[in-house]
Each structure stands twice: as C-alpha cells, then as structure tokens.
Amino acid sequence: MARVGLVGGLGPEATLDYYRRLIKAWRSEDPLSSPSIVIDSVDDKVAMRLAEHDRPGLTEYLLESLHRLTDARVSFGAITSNTSHLVYDRVAPRSPIPLISIVDVCMAEARRLDLKRLALFGTRFVMEARLYPAAAQPHGIQIVVPPEPHRTWLHERYVGELAKGDFRDETRRGVVAMAERLRDAKGIDGVILGGTELPLLIREPTIADLPVLDTTGLHVAAILERLRA
Numbered sequence: 001m002a003r004v005g006l007v008g009g010l011g012p013e014a015t016l017d018y019y020r021r022l023i024k025a026w027r028s029e030d031p032l033s034s035p036s037i038v039i040d041s042v043d044d045k046v047a048m049r050l051a052e053h054d055r056p057g058l059t060e061y062l063l064e065s066l067h068r069l070t071d072a073r074v075s076f077g078a079i080t081s082n083t084s085h086l087v088y089d090r091v092a093p094r095s096p097i098p099l100i101s102i103v104d105v106c107m108a109e110a111r112r113l114d115l116k117r118l119a120l121f122g123t124r125f126v127m128e129a130r131l132y133p134a135a136a137q138p139h140g141i142q143i144v145v146p147p148e149p150h151r152t153w154l155h156e157r158y159v160g161e162l163a164k165g166d167f168r169d170e171t172r173r174g175v176v177a178m179a180e181r182l183r184d185a186k187g188i189d190g191v192i193l194g195g196t197e198l199p200l201l202i203r204e205p206t207i208a209d210l211p212v213l214d215t216t217g218l219h220v221a222a223i224l225e226r227l228r229a
Contacts, residue, residue, distance in 0.1 A: 001035075001036050001227070002036065002075040002076070002227050002229065003036035003037070003038060003074045003075050004035070004036070004038070004074060004075065004076060004077065004078060004226070005039075005066070005070075005074030005076070005078075005097065006018060006019075006038070006039045006040070006069075006077070006078055006079075006080055007040055007042060007062060007065045007066065007069070007077065007078070007079040007080060007081075008039040008040065008042070008080050009040075009041035010042065010044050010079070010080055010081035010083070010084055010196070011044040011163045011164070011165070011197065012041070012044070012165070013162075013163075013165040013200060014080055014081070014196035014197050014216065015041065017196070017200055017216055018080050018196070018219075018220060019037065019039065021216070021220045022035055022037060022220055022223065022224065023035070025220065025221075025224055026224065026227075035227050036227070038069055038074050040066075040068045040072075042061065042062075042065050044163060046061065047061060047081070047083070047084060048083070048123075048159070048163075051083050051084070051086060051123075051125050052125065055086065056090075058084065058087050059087045059090045059091055062079060062091050063091060063094055063095065066091070066095050066096060066099075069097065070097055074097060075097070076097055076098040076099065076100065076226055077095065077097045077099050077100075078099065078100045078102070078222075079091075079099070079102070080216075080219070081102075082102060082103075082122050082123075082126050082131075082195050082196060083122070083123050083126055085101065085102055085103055085131060086126070086129055086131055088103070088131075100219065100222050100223060100226065102196075102215050102218070102219045103131060103135045104135065105215075105218045105221070106132075106192060106194075106213050106215050106218055107135050107139060107141070108218075109213055109218050110139070110141055110190065110213060111139055111141075113190065115141065115189050115190040115213075116140065116141055116142065117141070117142045117144060117186070117187055117188050117189050117190075118141060118142070118143055118144065118188060118189070118190045118192050118213070119143075119145070119179060119182045119183075119186075119188045119190070119191045119210075120132050120143050120144065120145050120192045120194050121146070121154060121178070121179075121193060121194055121195065121198060122154075122158070122192075122193075122194035122195035122198065123155055123158050123159065123195055124151055124152070124154075124155035126194045126195065127146070127151055127154075127155075127194070132192065143192075146178055146181075150178055150181075154174075154175070157174070158197065158198075162195070162197035162198065162200070162201060163197060167200055167201045171201060172202060175198075175201065175202060176202075176207050179191050179208035179210060180208040183208050183209075183210060188210065189211075190210050190211045190212070190213060191207055191208070191210055191211070191212050191213065192213045193213065193215055193216075194215060195215075196215060196216045196219075199216045199217065
C-alpha cells in the first residue's frame with residue numbers, strides 16, 4: 001500500500017481535519033482497512049513568521065519536514081496549508097518525494113465546474129500573492145480578492161481565531177457577507193476557501209448562493225486517489 005506523508009501542524013485543527021477526512025473517506029469504501037498516513041507536525045507559529053518575513057527560510061523549514069517524512073518511507077507528500085504553498089515552486093523541485101499541490105487540485109475543480117471568476121479568501125499572504133492568479137490565468141480564470149479593509153479583517157480573524165481553533169458564528173457571518181459583496185460588485189461565480197482552517201468555519205457547499213471550493217476537501221480527494229492507485 002502507498003503511504004502518504006503530511007506536513008502538518010499548519011495549524012493543528014486543519015491537520016486533524018485532514019486526518020479525519022482521509023480516514024472517513026477511505027473507510028466508506030473499504031471498512032476493513034485504513035490508509036497509511038504519516039504526519040510530521042511542525043510549528044505553525046514558526047511557519048507563519050517565516051511566511052511573513054523569510055520565504056527562503058520557510059522553504060528550508062518545509063524541506064526539513066519532507067526529509068523526515070522520507071525517512072518514514074512515505075510514497076508521496078502533501079503540505080496541509082495554503083500559506084505554505086507560497087514557496088511550493090521552490091520546495092517541489094527539491095523535495096525528496098513527489099508532492100500534490102493544493103493549488104493545482106483547486107484549479108482542476110474550478111475548470112471542471114467551468115468557473116471563471118473566483119473570490120479568494122485566506123490569510124493576507126495568500127490573498128495578496130501571485131500564487132492563485134498565476135495558476136488560474138492559463139485557464140482563463142480570474143481571481144478576485146476582497147478590498148481593504150476587508151482583507152485585513154479576514155487576516156486578523158484567521159490568525160487570531162481560526163488558526164487557534166476558534167470558530168465563531170460572527171466570523172462566519174462576516175465571511176458570508178464578504179462573499180455577497182463580491183458577488184454583487186465583482187460578479188464572482190465561486191469562492192475559494194484558500195486556507196485549510198476556513199472549511200472548518202464554512203461547512204456548507206455554497207455561500208452567497210455560490211459554489212465553494214473547499215481546498216482541504218479537494219486536497220484530501222487527490223491524496224486518496226494517489227493512495228488507491
């Protein structure tokens with residue numbers, strides 16, 4: 001059986017969500033067995049600080065985790081964080097194991113649904129980076145991010161609440177309202193939950209009458225497909 005290595009802890013609640021989803025989905029098809037999963041849990045506070053101030057340092061930090069997973073004899077890996085994918089293009093060529101990109105699987109789903117104008121919610125680092133726009137542009141997909149001060153509002157709640165496992169109805173209502181404003185003002189036709197804590201806040205398949213691209217769920221589905229190959 002193939003074995004997946006997860007770079008986890010980014011943050012802990014999202015990593016638990018990955019693990020639970022992987023186990024549940026596997027057992028729904030094969031209740032007599034379980035998938036082979038190894039998690040290397042890193043320090044989310046260190047990773048977030050490096051994402052803000054030292055991208056080469058973040059690259060090395062993630063590579064250290066991937067080498068530990070290689071020592072555990074995993075077949076392939078996945079990084080359980082959109083923010084950490086800011087350095088994916090630097091990490092992947094140097095990774096000792098094949099990786100599944102959360103951005104690539106999200107764009108594949110957007111193409112499958114024929115979505116053309118997607119709102120992107122996540123940390124400030126993700127919303128303001130070229131990460132998703134660069135992946136979307138070759139497919140004729142436009143990425144729309146919230147304007148200020150809404151980006152700051154979402155980033156502060158992400159770091160101050162979601163990353164700490166604090167999921168509030170008030171914040172959920174604020175995110176839904178943000179999607180409604182972008183739908184009405186910018187004509188978005190879908191919403192990317194570009195942070196792996198966001199699906200723990202927004203659990204519905206649609207918000208503001210728009211399809212949600214749950215990056216955790218899409219990543220998990222791709223991991224399961226590789227495990228079953």
